[in-house]
Amino acid sequence: VIDDRVVVVGGGLAGASTAIALRRAGHSGPITVLGDEEHLPYQRPPLSKAVLKTASGIDALHVRPAAFYAEHDIRVRTGARVVAVDRESCTAALEEGAALPYDHLVLATGTRPRPLPGAEGCLELRTWADALALRAALRPGMRLVLVGGGFVGLEVAAVAAAIGAEVTVVEGLDRVLRRALSPEMSAHLEGVHREEGVRIVTGETVSSFEDGGVVLGSGERLPADVVAVGIGVVPNAELAAEAGLVVRDGIVVDDELRTSDERIWAVGDVARFPCLISGRDLRLESVQAAADQAVHVAGRIAGTVAGPYRAVPHFWSEQHGRRLLIAGVAAEGDEAVVRGDPASGPFSICRFAGDRLVAVETIDQGRDHLAARKLLAGDTAALDRAALEDPGVALASLVARPVTGRA
Numbered sequence: 001v002i003d004d005r006v007v008v009v010g011g012g013l014a015g016a017s018t019a020i021a022l023r024r025a026g027h028s029g030p031i032t033v034l035g036d037e038e039h040l041p042y043q044r045p046p047l048s049k050a051v052l053k054t055a056s057g058i059d060a061l062h063v064r065p066a067a068f069y070a071e072h073d074i075r076v077r078t079g080a081r082v083v084a085v086d087r088e089s090c091t092a093a094l095e096e097g098a099a100l101p102y103d104h105l106v107l108a109t110g111t112r113p114r115p116l117p118g119a120e121g122c123l124e125l126r127t128w129a130d131a132l133a134l135r136a137a138l139r140p141g142m143r144l145v146l147v148g149g150g151f152v153g154l155e156v157a158a159v160a161a162a163i164g165a166e167v168t169v170v171e172g173l174d175r176v177l178r179r180a181l182s183p184e185m186s187a188h189l190e191g192v193h194r195e196e197g198v199r200i201v202t203g204e205t206v207s208s209f210e211d212g213g214v215v216l217g218s219g220e221r222l223p224a225d226v227v228a229v230g231i232g233v234v235p236n237a238e239l240a241a242e243a244g245l246v247v248r249d250g251i252v253v254d255d256e257l258r259t260s261d262e263r264i265w266a267v268g269d270v271a272r273f274p275c276l277i278s279g280r281d282l283r284l285e286s287v288q289a290a291a292d293q294a295v296h297v298a299g300r301i302a303g304t305v306a307g308p309y310r311a312v313p314h315f316w317s318e319q320h321g322r323r324l325l326i327a328g329v330a331a332e333g334d335e336a337v338v339r340g341d342p343a344s345g346p347f348s349i350c351r352f353a354g355d356r357l358v359a360v361e362t363i364d365q366g367r368d369h370l371a372a373r374k375l376l377a378g379d380t381a382a383l384d385r386a387a388l389e390d391p392g393v394a395l396a397s398l399v400a401r402p403v404t405g406r407a
């Protein structure tokens, strides 16, 4: 109903985007966004990139300026932590004591860095405050150890190396970004980092954190001025679990992004949903998921969208001036076919589950990436695998043209 009260728990990109999309969809009822940080909703991707090398303020990162929320009658409350959801009375209780009634509740509570026992004194990177602390610590010649060869570890490594730091990345698995990328792309990125002077140690974990460095399982001691940890995230799903919603490494939602309570939705990296593109049950930690899921749920609440959520997952990263773009989601073990020569410039890697295209990883190949998103949105069973594997065939040429009838 157009006048329903919507309460959004979570002041990140997913939460803010839900509120913005609700107004765009014509919803006229009260909208409240509750965020526990002291800032207006902001974009996190620059925190591990530009923010670390430039003395910029947070304003440039805001999803919208304060005036936008005022103009659109969206109440954004910062420093507001929700401690309980009462599904009987349909209220969200704030730590400070107030209880906000809702007709629709949207959980956009996100994730938090996975803690590493023993590493309590180390830096991590999730929030603006974390990025400022890391930025203040980076300087030429300093020794930085990054625990975790995921997106945070590698992006920070690239920036720190460019500043002139001596950087070592310690990854527990046998290759970096193992869960996200093909072995070929991991190997390529490891090569790029090594060329740029970053030391990458794989198959190793830190056995102890000491003053002035860390000790690896192998016994090697790595001296460090600063140690930062990026070993993945934990979904902030406790609120949902305590409210009796179904939770399994994230808040479980159906293909419309609705939780086990029909008045409660979940969006962004806390939501575990059945992905209609990949056929897999996923929790996606990406800007794309936050933004697209927000638009979907807003449309459902406003009554402008019908049917299930269906969007092609995609991701990007930047390391040492290379742009990594990923369309789709592959599982470990999915086959990888390289198009082009990684040693000599831009290239793409098609991932196949059986004969079906499930993802395309590209380096500096924006056109292939956009084409891949279109291909993955369509009927992948109808794609010609030989053509996909042929670097002489542009992926864009395989995208079905709309039937326009006879001229």
Ligand code: NAP
Pocket (backbone or CB within 6 Å): 045, 048, 116, 147, 148, 149, 150, 151, 152, 153, 155, 170, 171, 172, 173, 176, 177, 178, 179, 204, 205, 206, 229, 230, 231, 232, 233, 285, 286, 315, 316, 317, 318
């Ligand atoms: P991540 O990308 O999930 O990578 C964490 C890496 O650390 C994984 O390879 C993980 O292996 C490894 N690891 C786990 N425990 C370890 C240990 N004890 N010692 C060494 N390595 C260990 O997570 P993240 O880099 O921490 O990033 C945090 C969040 O920010 C993620 O949601 C990420 O997607 C997001 N982010 C995204 C981007 C982007 O998309 N460009 C950029 C920055 C941040 P396992 O797989 O075995 O756990």
